[in-house]
Amino acid sequence: MIRLMKLLALLVAAGVVASCAGYHLGSVKPASLTKVKTIAVPMFTNATLHPRAEALATSAVANAVVQDGTYRLTSVDRADAVLEGKLSAISYSAITNNRFDTLKPEELANTVTIQWTLRDARNPTHVLATGVAFGSSQFSVAANLQTARNDALPDALERASVSLVSSLANGY
16 A cells, blocks of 8 residues: 555656746846846837827837836946837728728728837947837727727837837747
């Protein structure tokens, strides 16, 4: 009986060890970013016609960095790297149209494009990483189209921000 209990305990231990196969402890950052522990996110630039969209984009990226937890957010003078970004485009496309008026959409999708560059804080000419992040959301066209667009923009920026931070934290 004791022998059977020992065998069962050994099988349970082997199962626990085998269930962790493929996982490892430690950082999964890209090799070029192994020394980066803190990131500063100054105000992004806005190349779109949407007013104050750069503030929404900067806030969304800062929130995504904090939520991910791979890097700590800090000020520019204390950072290992500085994340510069530009909200380069916000585009809209129709998903569904009115049955009786095909030129009047009932549902739209917005797509935001953020171009970003991660620079070494001590040597700003040294680029650590660069890329483009996209995010989109869908919304219904209400009586006020501008309000509907404004309400849908933070969701698209949040999705682009998660994509951006995933590139920094995981390399993809």
